[in-house]
Amino acid sequence: MPLTKTSQKFNASINAFTIGTGDKAVTMGGENVLPFYTFDAPIENAPKIGAEISDLGMDKNVPGIRDYYAGAEDFTELARRASAIPGVDFIAFALDAADPNGEDRSVEECVEECKQVAEGTDLPIVIIGSKGIEKNETLFDKVADALSGKNVLLMSAREENYKTIAASAGLAYSQKIGAESAVDINLAKQLNVIISQMGVKPQSIAMNVGAASAGYGFEYVVSTMERVKMAALQQNDNMLQMPIVTPVADEVWNVKEAVVSEEDIPEWGPQEERGIQMEVVTASACLASGSNAVILRHPASIAAVSKMIRELI
Amino acid sequence: MFTVTFRQNGNGITAEAPGGQTILMAARASGVDLDAPCSGNGICGKCRVRVLSGTVEGGTSRQIPEEEQKAGVRLACESRIVSDVVIEIPDTAGSFRYGIVTADFSHKEDVAVFNDTMEELEALGIPRIENGFSMLQVTLDPPTLDDTAPDLERVRRILTEITDCDDLRFSSVFVRKAAALLRECEFSAALPVERKSDGSLFVYDILPPHEALIPGLSVDIGTTTVTGVLADLCTGRILARASAGNAQIRYGADVINRIIAACRPGGSEQLEKAVSDDTIRPMIEKMCADAGVSPSRIVRLAIAGNTTMNHLFTGVYADPIRMEPYIPTFFETDAFSGRDFPLGVHPDAPVLFAPNVGSYVGGDITAGTLVSRMWAKPEFSVFVDLGTNGEIVFGNEDFLMCCACSAGPAFEGGGISCGMRATRGAISALTIDPETMEPAFSVIADAAPLGLCGSGIIDTVSELFRCGIISGKGSFIREGERVLRDESGIGRYVIVPGGEHQREVSIDEVDISNFIRAKGAIFSAIVTMLRCVDMDMSMIEHIYIAGGIGSGLNIDSAVSVGMLPKLPEDCYTYLGNTSLAGAVAMLLSESARNKISELASGLTYLELSTQPGYMDEFVAACFLPHTDASLFQET
Numbered sequence: 001m002p003l004t005k006t007s008q009k010f011n012a013s014i015n016a017f018t019i020g021t022g023d024k025a026v027t028m029g030g031e032n033v034l035p036f037y038t039f040d041a042p043i044e045n046a047p048k049i050g051a052e053i054s055d056l057g058m059d060k061n062v063p064g065i066r067d068y069y070a071g072a073e074d075f076t077e078l079a080r081r082a083s084a085i086p087g088v089d090f091i092a093f094a095l096d097a098a099d100p101n102g103e104d105r106s107v108e109e110c111v112e113e114c115k116q117v118a119e120g121t122d123l124p125i126v127i128i129g130s131k132g133i134e135k136n137e138t139l140f141d142k143v144a145d146a147l148s149g150k151n152v153l154l155m156s157a158r159e160e161n162y163k164t165i166a167a168s169a170g171l172a173y174s175q176k177i178g179a180e181s182a183v184d185i186n187l188a189k190q191l192n193v194i195i196s197q198m199g200v201k202p203q204s205i206a207m208n209v210g211a212a213s214a215g216y217g218f219e220y221v222v223s224t225m226e227r228v229k230m231a232a233l234q235q236n237d238n239m240l241q242m243p244i245v246t247p248v249a250d251e252v253w254n255v256k257e258a259v260v261s262e263e264d265i266p267e268w269g270p271q272e273e274r275g276i277q278m279e280v281v282t283a284s285a286c287l288a289s290g291s292n293a294v295i296l297r298h299p300a301s302i303a304a305v306s307k308m309i310r311e312l313i
Numbered sequence: 314m315f316t317v318t319f320r321q322n323g324n325g326i327t328a329e330a331p332g333g334q335t336i337l338m339a340a341r342a343s344g345v346d347l348d349a350p351c352s353g354n355g356i357c358g359k360c361r362v363r364v365l366s367g368t369v370e371g372g373t374s375r376q377i378p379e380e381e382q383k384a385g386v387r388l389a390c391e392s393r394i395v396s397d398v399v400i401e402i403p404d405t406a407g408s409f410r411y412g413i414v415t416a417d418f419s420h421k422e423d424v425a426v427f428n429d430t431m432e433e434l435e436a437l438g439i440p441r442i443e444n445g446f447s448m449l450q451v452t453l454d455p456p457t458l459d460d461t462a463p464d465l466e467r468v469r470r471i472l473t474e475i476t477d478c479d480d481l482r483f484s485s486v487f488v489r490k491a492a493a494l495l496r497e498c499e500f501s502a503a504l505p506v507e508r509k510s511d512g513s514l515f516v517y518d519i520l521p522p523h524e525a526l527i528p529g530l531s532v533d534i535g536t537t538t539v540t541g542v543l544a545d546l547c548t549g550r551i552l553a554r555a556s557a558g559n560a561q562i563r564y565g566a567d568v569i570n571r572i573i574a575a576c577r578p579g580g581s582e583q584l585e586k587a588v589s590d591d592t593i594r595p596m597i598e599k600m601c602a603d604a605g606v607s608p609s610r611i612v613r614l615a616i617a618g619n620t621t622m623n624h625l626f627t628g629v630y631a632d633p634i635r636m637e638p639y640i641p642t643f644f645e646t647d648a649f650s651g652r653d654f655p656l657g658v659h660p661d662a663p664v665l666f667a668p669n670v671g672s673y674v675g676g677d678i679t680a681g682t683l684v685s686r687m688w689a690k691p692e693f694s695v696f697v698d699l700g701t702n703g704e705i706v707f708g709n710e711d712f713l714m715c716c717a718c719s720a721g722p723a724f725e726g727g728g729i730s731c732g733m734r735a736t737r738g739a740i741s742a743l744t745i746d747p748e749t750m751e752p753a754f755s756v757i758a759d760a761a762p763l764g765l766c767g768s769g770i771i772d773t774v775s776e777l778f779r780c781g782i783i784s785g786k787g788s789f790i791r792e793g794e795r796v797l798r799d800e801s802g803i804g805r806y807v808i809v810p811g812g813e814h815q816r817e818v819s820i821d822e823v824d825i826s827n828f829i830r831a832k833g834a835i836f837s838a839i840v841t842m843l844r845c846v847d848m849d850m851s852m853i854e855h856i857y858i859a860g861g862i863g864s865g866l867n868i869d870s871a872v873s874v875g876m877l878p879k880l881p882e883d884c885y886t887y888l889g890n891t892s893l894a895g896a897v898a899m900l901l902s903e904s905a906r907n908k909i910s911e912l913a914s915g916l917t918y919l920e921l922s923t924q925p926g927y928m929d930e931f932v933a934a935c936f937l938p939h940t941d942a943s944l945f946q947e948t
Contacts, residue, residue: 159786186932186940193940194784 012236020124029243079120087306098130129156144169170200183210225290243292336389353390367398445508480513531896534618553600560591568621615900619675639672671918673717680895699860718838723831738763768865775870787825832876833934875938
């Protein structure tokens with residue numbers, strides 16, 4: 001009996017979502033099949049990779065990162081170096097220093113940093129907010145203004161602060177919004193609904209549905225992403241058809257496997273290698289589960305993940 | 314020791330209290346009623362009092378606005394007495410005991426619903442009156458020197474003759490009263506007797522001739538309210554009715570807090586006393602006075618209550634109900650009689666309990682299931698009892714299943730800043746003008762508005778959402794004169810502005826989120842139960858709503874906030890207090906009692922916490938109207 005191939009091509013698709021401008025603009029999403037199911041239908045926009053840089057400076061404990069960014073005196077130079085990593089599609093700038101419980105850097109300084117980053121790259125820019133949920137409201141307002149016309153994506157609009165961010169970044173400055181929820185399909189959808197009800201077009205929203213390092217309860221992440229994709233494609237749920245952007249770097253470079261030194265646990269082998277492995281494994285698992293873009297830190301991880309994407313699509 | 318004086322409406326009580334004791338403890342010790350839904354854990358902010366003179370330490374919670382703190386307002390549970398003090402108790406405290414509005418057959422509608430129910434049950438083969446009780450009128454030959462048989466023998470002789478029964482048993486009440494009464498009434502008497510199922514005849518009492526009433530008592534013991542009906546066992550006539558707040562409320566608003574309180578040293582006795590001595594006994598005295606009989610003449614009791622209430626009422630150690638794997642002592646018991654309770658009823662009166670089916674589905678639900686008559690219909694029905702716990706029964710003539718979900722006290726006004734029970738002064742219905750955002754509302758007893766009761770809360774949230782003032786998550790997204798924010802940014806909608814003689818009545822984002830969780834619990838429980846048997850909402854043809862909240866409930870509002878499924882309005886039937894109605898049926902009719910036992914043994918109990926999809930459904934339902942909006946779209 002001949003084998004009849006059934007195609008799992010859906011009638012609905014993920015929104016095509018563009019950040020940045022001009023030649024270097026990046027489009028993600030748009031597919032009507034499950035991740036990497038190129039045998040069912042072509043995937044026009046391959047998953048994208050963002051290089052993460054932080055306004056606290058780059059990690060000095062990881063030689064590969066330290067050496068790659070060595071001598072970069074300002075954020076313009078950091079951005080320039082990050083953009084030069086092969087396989088990078090966009091720059092993700094994390095405003096970690098703005099955290100009120102950390103350095104509490106002023107909004108004005110942060111805006112200045114963002115402008116410097118913009119000078120150093122012509123790739124699209126994604127801004128990752130601080131841990132200060134309230135502070136992000138004013139921060140994003142000013143950053144959206146300063147980078148207006150650049151079509152940036154402002155991550156970290158959450159249930160607590162989405163109103164201001166949607167009104168200013170989304171509506172007043174026409175930037176893109178990243179809706180951040182914590183590994184729960186219903187909470188993700190609810191946030192998309194209320195942001196849309198503010199008047200932001202669903203096509204201007206990306207989702208960060210939350211992540212974890214591989215091995216740290218990652219099955220929840222898989223299940224959430226997979227169900228989001230199934231709802232979007234199979235049930236044509238237009239409140240879940242936004243592409244998923246997952247900041248992987250921040251998760252993996254803080255877990256034990258990436259932090260404990262080789263002196264402390266010699267049998268685990270070299271620290272840097274472990275960190276890269278965690279980053280690559282987590283990123284590829286996120287992409288396989290449904291992320292349309294991942295944000296990574298180590299140049300070696302970016303190389304590995306971009307190779308994987310190239311070979312699969 | 315310090316002297317504490319409690320003042321309410323010009324009345325005062327003075328008591329002694331050791332230094333460091335909280336005002337709440339001192340109030341409980343001296344029998345002063347103070348609502349403490351969270352059992353004095355400093356969470357609910359309901360036990361507000363005002364310190365008129367003297368000093369207390371603590372009690373200045375952020376739940377009390379600064380101006381009120383300056384005026385001496387404190388939380389009673391967190392203020393420690395460190396000097397002689399004078400404490401003012403607000404008018405609304407103790408409202409659980411007085412004038413609570415609940416479905417207790419004192420309204421014409423409730424009586425009509427009850428009578429219809431009884432007729433329909435009769436048509437289904439459950440006679441309204443079918444018990445072994447009767448009143449025998451006897452006249453004995455007076456004793457003489459030739460006939461020296463004792464009084465008891467004489468009665469035995471005539472009873473054997475009248476009833477053809479030779480297995481006669483006598484209550485000690487009869488034995489003690491017989492000599493005096495027989496002589497006083499010239500050897501004529503009325504004897505309330507019961508033909509037991511084993512064929513024996515039990516003589517309860519001896520009464521003056523021509524007494525005809527044999528009163529029986531039905532009680533619905535709710536976590537928040539207790540209602541009772543006194544009925545004549547021979548004719549089924551309702552003799553009197555009463556309701557009261559469950560005085561156990563002093564020890565916590567929900568069953569978990571009550572169990573915790575009962576497990577403290579001496580706690581079990583305190584809770585037993587609160588429900589028997591302080592709640593049911595005064596109700597019995599009132600009803601008996603209304604009916605003109607003495608409480609000791611009550612010879613049969615039927616109790617319907619949730620599992621915890623049954624355990625606490627009978628003084629049974631309840632902690633295992635609270636702890637995994639949630640095991641009660643009994644589902645069904647006939648171990649108790651009148652003498653086991655300080656209620657003043659006949660010591661030999663059998664006390665019947667509507668059987669429990671699970672640790673969180675009790676006799677109130679089995680009694681309610683009988684009344685719903687869903688067990689006699691081929692089509693599928695859902696029965697929802699909206700109380701502190703929401704219980705849901707689903708099925709038809711072939712099968713029945715049930716579950717319980719913790720809705721919390723929101724439907725009864727608990728956990729809501731301006732929430733109150735459905736008493737005088739509660740806003741029970743409300744609409745908002747979508748243009749001006751101005752509210753229009755009605756208040757129970759047309760009094761000055763004091764707060765919001767369950768139906769008022771449902772209406773308010775529904776209207777705020779309809780007018781686009783709050784988002785699906787319950788946060789304020791429209792600004793206006795009526796929308797204010799506190800210093801930490803929490804928005805609130807002002808229904809009645811505060812003034813010199815008026816406390817502000819408003820609903821804030823925290824209240825709305827509490828409510829959304831409560832309604833989410835109910836809706837997701839219905840969905841989960843249906844999903845267990847692979848069915849969806851469209852299979853439901855009847856939804857029966859029961860519970861104290863039911864009477865004021867606006868079905869439209871409840872549907873538009875996503876608390877109840879969107880079905881044509883004629884699917885919905887309000888059944889009132891089905892727990893009490895079931896208890897009355899059980900009191901009067903053995904068939905009804907047997908049917909309730911049969912239903913209880915056939916009810917499949919579904920433990921929601923072990924259902925894999927329940928948490929997901931719950932989170933999906935915690936949104937207005939629902940994360941899956943298609944469930945509530947106009948079709």
